[in-house]
Amino acid sequence: MYQFFISLYWIGVAIASVFNKKVRKMWEGEHQTFSILKDKLEPDVKYIWFHAASLGEFEQGRPLMEQIRKEHPEYKIVLTFFSPSGYEVRKNYDGADIICYLPLDTLRNAIRFVKMVKPVKVFFIKYEFWYNYLKTLKRHHIPVYSVSSIFRPQQAFFAWYGVQYRRVLSCFDYFFVQNEESKRLLNGIGLENVEIVGDTRFDRVLQIKQASKDLPIVDSFVGDAPKVFVAGSSWMPDEEIFLKFFAEHKDWKVIIAPHVIAEDHLRKIYNLIEDRKVVRYSQSTVDNVSDAEIMIIDCFGLLSSIYKYATVSYVGGGFGVGIHNTLEAAVWNIPVIFGPNNRKFQEAQGLLRHGGGFEIIDFDAFCHVMKAFESESTLKQASEQAGKYVESLSGATHKILSYIKL
Numbered sequence: 001m002y003q004f005f006i007s008l009y010w011i012g013v014a015i016a017s018v019f020n021k022k023v024r025k026m027w028e029g030e031h032q033t034f035s036i037l038k039d040k041l042e043p044d045v046k047y048i049w050f051h052a053a054s055l056g057e058f059e060q061g062r063p064l065m066e067q068i069r070k071e072h073p074e075y076k077i078v079l080t081f082f083s084p085s086g087y088e089v090r091k092n093y094d095g096a097d098i099i100c101y102l103p104l105d106t107l108r109n110a111i112r113f114v115k116m117v118k119p120v121k122v123f124f125i126k127y128e129f130w131y132n133y134l135k136t137l138k139r140h141h142i143p144v145y146s147v148s149s150i151f152r153p154q155q156a157f158f159a160w161y162g163v164q165y166r167r168v169l170s171c172f173d174y175f176f177v178q179n180e181e182s183k184r185l186l187n188g189i190g191l192e193n194v195e196i197v198g199d200t201r202f203d204r205v206l207q208i209k210q211a212s213k214d215l216p217i218v219d220s221f222v223g224d225a226p227k228v229f230v231a232g233s234s235w236m237p238d239e240e241i242f243l244k245f246f247a248e249h250k251d252w253k254v255i256i257a258p259h260v261i262a263e264d265h266l267r268k269i270y271n272l273i274e275d276r277k278v279v280r281y282s283q284s285t286v287d288n289v290s291d292a293e294i295m296i297i298d299c300f301g302l303l304s305s306i307y308k309y310a311t312v313s314y315v316g317g318g319f320g321v322g323i324h325n326t327l328e329a330a331v332w333n334i335p336v337i338f339g340p341n342n343r344k345f346q347e348a349q350g351l352l353r354h355g356g357g358f359e360i361i362d363f364d365a366f367c368h369v370m371k372a373f374e375s376e377s378t379l380k381q382a383s384e385q386a387g388k389y390v391e392s393l394s395g396a397t398h399k400i401l402s403y404i405k406l
Contacts, residue, residue: 033080033100037116040098048075049119051102054083057125058090060148063203063397064123065095072406078117082128105130114140121404123147124172134171143173147400148200150346151182158185176400179346197399199347205304205327206394212305217281218255221289225253227311232303233259233324234316236268238339241363242314243272245370250276250293255306257297259316259324266298304328312373318342318359330356333387335379337369350393356386 052058079096081087103109110132122144137144156165175194183194229252279292313329318339326348329336337358342348351357360366373379
């Protein structure tokens, strides 16, 4: 049945690639994989294989890759992606020796890939459960680990009809899961090879913090302002709320790093701002921003470093499909505000429980939170709790490596 659905999927991708640029990149990339491996694989070299579906999973696997590279330079790393949104952004990542797409999960592709790479160990990040690859790895007695995985009762593995799905899980040598519920669910279907280590993203954001960029233009904009609000990955529903607030509260400097930086979206942001001097990062110098009140970050790659300027942060997406990365803000010891669609994000739930995160459902709720932060003691406590939460859950990378013998 699985092979049948894979065949249907293959046909669907082939058709979609004609009409969709992103799918076409994936389709073409998968067909180039074996040529890339043939050109770049070196004989008598031991490879460790990491597979990440997309960019988010890559960020979770990155601390582990980099620590292995640091402690065990005798190994080389093969990194595969499923999605163009991961591959296209990280195809030149210098922490891996070979980077390519993962070919479709057919038995033929799996056998060929494993035979060529001959990995000594394999790490699948979070939600990756490709049966033919896993079955082939198990047949060749190659250890394979699930890293930063989360399991929920609604998943097919735990349903009454889930016997065939559970065969996929039996191929893993070990599961390094994020929480107690995941361990309980796996134990409940007879899998005892499970350890709770947490989420490697906590290690990653600490790495990012240590490597933060110097931003002279932002330094000049902030100056000696006592209160700075940074909104990261914001969408229009987010912007409509907080910009309405700052139209009245002009004692704050505001930095907006929208999720979409297309011109039409930036124009909509401008339309929400009245009687405030606004500057765009790409059009600014250190000499022309000090008297501005709002800065729009109209480029990518700066947000994680910009959060360090914040007194209070806001992470967007909570009025849409879901909030973006709250940890990148919290790691700087600042409270994080976000919208209501956060239930499936356990880091946001953790921040809420610890008093470092604050959910809003509308403009009035946002005003209530911001009014609370007028109290220095309340702001200080929230800031400390955000930072402590991230620090307390770091260390997953070390825990995983302590279980794995290289």
